[in-house]
Amino acid sequence: MRSDRRGSWYLLTGLVIGIAMGLIISWEISPVEYVNAPPYALRADYKDEYRALVAAAYQYNRDLLRAEDRLAQLRDDNIIQSLGMQAQQALAEGHSEREVQDLSELAMALSKGIDLLAPQLMLTQPIAVTSPTAGSLITQAQDSILPDQNASSEATATAEATVGNHEPTSTVQPILDTTPTTPP
Amino acid sequence: MSRWTKFLFAVLLGATAGLFYGWVVNPVEYADIAPQSLRSDYQTDYVLMVAEAYQVDGDLGLAVSRLALLDSSTPTDIVAASLNYGLQHDYAPQDLSLFQALGEELLTWNPNMEVPAP
Numbered sequence: 374m375r376s377d378r379r380g381s382w383y384l385l386t387g388l389v390i391g392i393a394m395g396l397i398i399s400w401e402i403s404p405v406e407y408v409n410a411p412p413y414a415l416r417a418d419y420k421d422e423y424r425a426l427v428a429a430a431y432q433y434n435r436d437l438l439r440a441e442d443r444l445a446q447l448r449d450d451n452i453i454q455s456l457g458m459q460a461q462q463a464l465a466e467g468h469s470e471r472e473v474q475d476l477s478e479l480a481m482a483l484s485k486g487i488d489l490l491a492p493q494l495m496l497t498q499p500i501a502v503t504s505p506t507a508g509s510l511i512t513q514a515q516d517s518i519l520p521d522q523n524a525s526s527e528a529t530a531t532a533e534a535t536v537g538n539h540e541p542t543s544t545v546q547p548i549l550d551t552t553p554t555t556p557p
Numbered sequence: 558m559s560r561w562t563k564f565l566f567a568v569l570l571g572a573t574a575g576l577f578y579g580w581v582v583n584p585v586e587y588a589d590i591a592p593q594s595l596r597s598d599y600q601t602d603y604v605l606m607v608a609e610a611y612q613v614d615g616d617l618g619l620a621v622s623r624l625a626l627l628d629s630s631t632p633t634d635i636v637a638a639s640l641n642y643g644l645q646h647d648y649a650p651q652d653l654s655l656f657q658a659l660g661e662e663l664l665t666w667n668p669n670m671e672v673p674a675p
Contacts, residue, residue, distance in 0.1 A: 383563075395576040399585075414588060414589075414594075422592075422626065
C-alpha cells in the first residue's frame with residue numbers, strides 16, 4: 374500500500390519538474406520571438422511616431438482611406454480622439470508646428486469624412502489649407518470631434534457608405550518618369 | 558517498465574505540456590516592440606510613409622532619423638529593400654516612384670553635412 378502511494382507521488386513529481394522545465398524554456402530561455410509584429414504591438418512612443426508619420430504622409434497623398442487603414446493598424450479605441458490628443462500633447466511638449474498641424478488636419482479630415490466623397494475632385498480642387506495656426510486647428514478639430522462623438526462617427530459612416538464600392542483614385546502623381554529600378 | 562523510466566516519462570510529458578503552454582497557449586507577449594520587429598509589409602509601408610512625408614517637408618535628416626527606427630542598416634539599403642519588396646508585390650507605380658525618389662536623395666545624403674543640434 375505504501376509503495377503504491379510512493380509510485381504515484383514520484384510520477385507527479387516528475388510531471389511537475391517537466392512542466393517547470395518546459396515553462397522555463399518557453400518563457401525564459403527560448404521565448405516566442407515576435408519578428409513579424411503588427412503595428413498595434415508597438416511601444417506607446419513608437420505608436421505616436423507612427424501616427425505622426427501617417428499624418429505627415431496624408432499631407433502628401435490626401436488619401437483618407439489609406440490614412441484610415443494605416444491608423445486602424447494601431448487598434449486605437451477611437452482613432453480621431455487619439456490623433457486629437459496626440460496633437461494636443463505635441464503642442465504642449467513643443468513639437469514642431471508642422472507635426473501638430475498634420476495631426477490636427479488628419480483628425481479633422483477623418484471626423485468630417487472629407488476627401489472620401491470625391492477623390493477625383495482632389496486633382497482639380499485640392500483642399501485649401503489656409504495656414505491656420507496649430508492652436509486654432511486643434512480647436513477646430515476638437516469642436517468637430519468632442520461635442521458629439523456619435524454624430525461624427527455617423528458622419529464618417531455616412532461618408533463611407535456614400536463611397537460604397539468606389540475604388541479610390543489616387544491623387545499621387547509619379548515623381549519620376551523613368552521606370553523604377555532597384556538602386557545598386 | 559522501471560520506476561526511473563516512468564519518472565523520466567513523466568518529466569517528458571510535463572515538459573511537453575509546459576512548452577505547449579508557454580509557446581502556444583500563453584506565450585510571452587511583446588506589447589512594447591520597436592518598429593524593427595514589424596512585419597515586412599508594415600515596414601515597407603512605414604518606409605513609404607517616410608517617402609511621402611519627405612515629399613512634403615523635404616527634410617532628409619528627418620527622413621533618415623525615421624528610417625533609423627526600422628533597421629540599423631544604412632537608410633539607402635532600407636529604402637532599396639522596400640523598393641524591392643514593392644516591386645515583388647506589385648505596388649502602385651507612384652509608390653515605387655516615391656521609394657526611388659527617396660533612395661536617390663539618400664544617395665546624396667551626407668550625415669556630416671547635417672547641422673548639429675544646439
